[in-house]
Amino acid sequence: DVKVTQSSRYLVKRTGEKVFLECVQDMDHENMFWYRQDPGLGLRLIYFSYDVKMKEKGDIPEGYSVSREKKERFSLILESASTNQTSMYLCASSPWGLGGETQYFGPGTRLLVL
Amino acid sequence: QQPVQSPQAVILREGEDAVINCSSSKALYSVHWYRQKHGEAPVFLMILLKGGEQKGHDKISASFNEKKQQSSLYLTASQLSYSGTYFCGRCRDTGAGSYQLTFGKGTKLSVIP
Numbered sequence: 001d002v003k004v005t006q007s008s009r010y011l012v013k014r015t016g017e018k019v020f021l022e023c024v025q026d027m028d029h030e031n032m033f034w035y036r037q038d039p040g041l042g043l044r045l046i047y048f049s050y051d052v053k054m055k056e057k058g059d060i061p062e063g064y065s066v067s068r069e070k071k072e073r074f075s076l077i078l079e080s081a082s083t084n085q086t087s088m089y090l091c092a093s094s095p096w097g098l099g100g101e102t103q104y105f106g107p108g109t110r111l112l113v114l
Numbered sequence: 115q116q117p118v119q120s121p122q123a124v125i126l127r128e129g130e131d132a133v134i135n136c137s138s139s140k141a142l143y144s145v146h147w148y149r150q151k152h153g154e155a156p157v158f159l160m161i162l163l164k165g166g167e168q169k170g171h172d173k174i175s176a177s178f179n180e181k182k183q184q185s186s187l188y189l190t191a192s193q194l195s196y197s198g199t200y201f202c203g204r205c206r207d208t209g210a211g212s213y214q215l216t217f218g219k220g221t222k223l224s225v226i227p
Contacts, residue, residue, distance in 0.1 A: 031212055042116065042201060042219035043156070050212035058214060090155065096212065103146070103215065105155035 003027070004106035006091055012112045019078040021109050023091030030096035032074035033103065034058075034066065037088040049074055050096070081113045115139055117204045119218035126192045126225050134187040134221045136202030145178055145185040146203035146215055156201060159187075189223070197225045 007022035023032065033048040035058075045058030047066040055066050063085060067075045074093075078085055088110050092103040117138040126132055136145065144163045148156040160169045162178035162185060169176055173190045189196055199222045203215035 033214075035217075040219060043203075043217040044116075045214055045216065048212070048214055050208070056208055056212075056214070059216060101213075102158040102161070103148075105157070107155050 004091055004093055004104050006089075006106040006109050008109050009107060010110050010112075012114065013078075013081050014114050015082060017078075017081050017113075019081045019111065019113075021076040021078075021089055021091075021111070023074045023076070023093075023106055024072055025074075025091075025093040025104070026072065027093065027095075027104070028071065029093040029104075030071075031094045031101075031103075032068065033092040033094075034064075034074065034076045035090045035092065036060070037090055037108070043090065046076065081111075083113050085111065086113045087111060116216055117142075117202055117218040119200075119202060119221045121221060122219070123222040124224070126196075126223065128194060128225055128227055129191055132189045132192060132223060134189075134200050134202075134223070136185045136187070136218055138183045138204050140183070140204065140206075142178070142180060142183045142185065142204055143207070144205040145176075146205060147176055147185075147187055148201045148203065148217075149198045150201065150220075151198040159200075192223075192225045194225050194227065197223060199223070 004025045034046040035043045049055045049068040065077045091106040094101040094103045147159040150156040178185045199220040203217045
C-alpha cells in the first residue's frame with residue numbers, strides 16, 4: 001500500500017514564526033504536491049515537485065516556499081506565518097506521468113496561526 | 115481557474131440516485147474524481163482520459179464530454195458509505211513531464227437512512 005505521511009496532524013504557531021510542514025512518501029513517486037483546504041474553497045494547489053530539487057508554483061504560492069532534497073520527502077515552508085494561513089494542509093504524491101496517475105494523499109496537517 | 119461543480123450539496127435517502135457535474139471554462143484533457151469522507155484524506159475514485167470516455171466503479175460511474183468541457187459523476191442506488199465530499203480535478207500538463215490538478219470546490223453528499 002502507498003503510504004504518505006505528514007509530520008504533524010495538528011500544529012499551533014504564532015504570527016511571524018517560521019513553520020515547516022514535512023511530507024514523506026514510501027512509493028518512490030516522482031511527483032509530490034502541497035494543497036491547502038479551506039471550507040467552501042476546495043483543494044488549492046500551493047506548490048508541486050516533479051523531481052528532486054525541482055519545483056513549480058501552483059495556484060496560490062504566495063507566502064510559501066518548498067524544498068525537495070530527497071525523492072521521498074517534500075517540505076512546505078511558511079517563512080513568516082500569518083493568521084490567513086490557518087488551514088488544513090494536504091500533501092499528495094503520484095508516479096511520473098501526464099495526468100493519468102492517481103494522487104495519494106496524506107492525512108493532513110491542521111495548522112492554526114495565532 | 116477552478117472547475118465549477120454542481121450542486122454544492124445534496125441530501126439523498128439510501129437507494130436514491132445522484133449526479134454531480136463538473137464544468138470547466140478551460141479545456142479538459144483529463145478529469146480526476148476524488149471522494150473525501152469527514153476527517154479523512156481524499157481518496158481516488160477514477161480518472162477519465164479521453165473525451166466521451168465513461169467509466170464505472172461498483173455503482174459509481176462517470177462520463178466525460180470533451181467538447182462541452184464537462185464531466186459528470188453518477189451515483190446509483192446510493193449507500194450510507196457514499197457520504198462525503200466529491201471533488202473533480204482538471205488536469206493540466208505542466209510541460210515539464212509532469213502535471214497538475216486544479217480541483218473544484220467540492221460537492222457535499224449526505225446519504226441518510
